[in-house]
Amino acid sequence: MRLSTSTLYVTATTAGLALVLTACGGGSGAKSTSAGTWDKNATVNVGSLYEPQNLDNTAGGGQGVTEALNGNVYEGLFRLTDDGKVDKLLAQDYQASADGLTYTFTLRSGVKFHSGKELTSADVKYSLEKVLADDSQSARKSNLEVVKDIATPDAHTVKVTLSQKSISFVYNLSYVWIINSEAKELKTSEDGTGPYTLAKWTRGSALSLNRFAGYWGDAAANKQVVFHYYKDATALNNALLTNAVDVVTSEQSPDALAQFKSNQSYKVNDGNSTTKLLLAFNDKAKPFTDVKVRQAVSAAIDDQKLLESVWGGYGKLIGSMVPPTDPWYEDLTKVNAYDVTKAKKLLAEAGYAKGFSFTLDTPNYDPHPTAATFIKSQLAKVGITVKINTITPDEWYTKVYKNHDFTATLQEHVNDRDLVWYGNPDFYWGYDNKQVTQWVAQAEEATTTAQQTELLKKVNRQTAEDAASDWLYLYPQIVVANSKLSGYPLNGLNSQFYAYDIKKQG
Numbered sequence: 001m002r003l004s005t006s007t008l009y010v011t012a013t014t015a016g017l018a019l020v021l022t023a024c025g026g027g028s029g030a031k032s033t034s035a036g037t038w039d040k041n042a043t044v045n046v047g048s049l050y051e052p053q054n055l056d057n058t059a060g061g062g063q064g065v066t067e068a069l070n071g072n073v074y075e076g077l078f079r080l081t082d083d084g085k086v087d088k089l090l091a092q093d094y095q096a097s098a099d100g101l102t103y104t105f106t107l108r109s110g111v112k113f114h115s116g117k118e119l120t121s122a123d124v125k126y127s128l129e130k131v132l133a134d135d136s137q138s139a140r141k142s143n144l145e146v147v148k149d150i151a152t153p154d155a156h157t158v159k160v161t162l163s164q165k166s167i168s169f170v171y172n173l174s175y176v177w178i179i180n181s182e183a184k185e186l187k188t189s190e191d192g193t194g195p196y197t198l199a200k201w202t203r204g205s206a207l208s209l210n211r212f213a214g215y216w217g218d219a220a221a222n223k224q225v226v227f228h229y230y231k232d233a234t235a236l237n238n239a240l241l242t243n244a245v246d247v248v249t250s251e252q253s254p255d256a257l258a259q260f261k262s263n264q265s266y267k268v269n270d271g272n273s274t275t276k277l278l279l280a281f282n283d284k285a286k287p288f289t290d291v292k293v294r295q296a297v298s299a300a301i302d303d304q305k306l307l308e309s310v311w312g313g314y315g316k317l318i319g320s321m322v323p324p325t326d327p328w329y330e331d332l333t334k335v336n337a338y339d340v341t342k343a344k345k346l347l348a349e350a351g352y353a354k355g356f357s358f359t360l361d362t363p364n365y366d367p368h369p370t371a372a373t374f375i376k377s378q379l380a381k382v383g384i385t386v387k388i389n390t391i392t393p394d395e396w397y398t399k400v401y402k403n404h405d406f407t408a409t410l411q412e413h414v415n416d417r418d419l420v421w422y423g424n425p426d427f428y429w430g431y432d433n434k435q436v437t438q439w440v441a442q443a444e445e446a447t448t449t450a451q452q453t454e455l456l457k458k459v460n461r462q463t464a465e466d467a468a469s470d471w472l473y474l475y476p477q478i479v480v481a482n483s484k485l486s487g488y489p490l491n492g493l494n495s496q497f498y499a500y501d502i503k504k505q506g
Contacts, residue, residue: 355383
């Protein structure tokens with residue numbers, strides 16, 4: 001269950017053992033590169049812990065639907081690259097008015113959906129309205145509520161008028177999939193413009209994508225991609241060792257890495273992650289309404305020890321919601337750093353010298369149970385009793401995210417640039433600092449990125465000083481692949497996993 005701005009939650013479901021195995025052959029299907037011969041008709045088998053809930057990213061599809069379909073099956077007007085840049089994709093070009101309130105987009109010509117229908121401005125309008133609909137579960141919805149009007153002067157032009165300036169508007173559009181406005185049953189089927197079509201989805205087992213012959217851009221480097229889903233990291237690693245899969249999108253078992261590092265048949269890649277593990281307080285529920293209590297809890301937990309116990313030598317502490325890849329990053333690890341004496345002093349000042357008890361709602365998959373047990377033992381040392389309530393992803397979504405019925409919870413937040421959620425007092429953690437809300441609003445209406453960065457640095461420091469949450473650590477992004485594979489993404493920003501450049505040697 002990782003919370004992202006394109007999807008709300010995810011379940012790591014039990015995977016079946018049915019595997020699609022394809023031999024990598026040469027012949028007429030082989031091409032030569034400097035790295036050797038690769039098979040343009042190969043099947044690339046991808047191992048993952050994150051199966052989609054459904055195939056609609058505005059209906060709680062989860063991290064898995066982003067990983068498998070974003071950029072592969074569906075495309076946006078813009079694309080977020082693996083190094084965090086925003087490139088034009090279905091938008092051939094665009095212009096912004098001098099006041100920053102009107103954006104005019106010109107669509108690429110000759111783009112067709114997998115059904116054969118030509119892409120038009122009506123589809124872009126429909127896709128934006130789908131994100132903004134009342135029943136939309138896309139967390140990106142709040143960022144696009146500045147959209148005041150969407151006009152379609154002709155089939156290849158979209159004119160969007162905003163209610164106020166939004167320096168992040170184009171960036172936010174990289175999260176919006178352009179969908180055929182006439183498509184139906186999008187929870188179980190698709191109609192995108194990407195380099196692959198959906199071939200088959202066997203729940204609990206695998207999801208396969210086939211190269212789309214009518215793709216408007218460069219053809220995918222492989223013929224088929226199959227995402228295989230596993231219930232735990234051990235099963236996933238075994239699949240890689242037995243060649244049942246060629247690549248693991250995100251390694252979750254650092255203890256298992258030695259067997260791959262010592263084997264020339266595999267390559268271990270340590271990329272940059274944007275995924276933060278949070279101990280999220282309900283800042284509107286006692287005792288976490290008191291900033292001193294939040295600071296005390298943060299100071300009582302040895303984040304470095306937790307990180308080492310879960311990830312060994314991988315990952316890092318950041319002390320805030322902002323990873324080093326965000327423009328407004330600042331090392332705030334010394335704010336509310338581990339200090340048991342300070343924690344006890346703060347508790348006493350808050351009126352809890354003898355401690356208190358609370359329930360920690362904990363997702364039922366790794367590393368949450370491990371982290372919850374660690375937190376319980378750490379807080380016991382300062383007199384705080386933790387009751388661990390283990391829940392499923394579906395229960396978490398309803399209880400925590402939707403109903404805000406919790407005192408504290410554990411959750412992963414995967415996106416870059418998601419500090420701004422602390423400017424929304426209605427978000428699930430209930431943090432409400434009017435100065436922060438104002439800074440976030442001013443940052444979004446900034447004229448330059450330098451102005452935006454300076455304001456969000458203030459937000460970063462203030463939320464850290466307020467201990468709005470306890471940011472336990474930043475995940476590493478470890479992609480392990482067969483050495484015959486190349487062209488796979490290393491960073492996986494926001495859970496996306498572009499598969500179209502992956503080449504498999506023959």
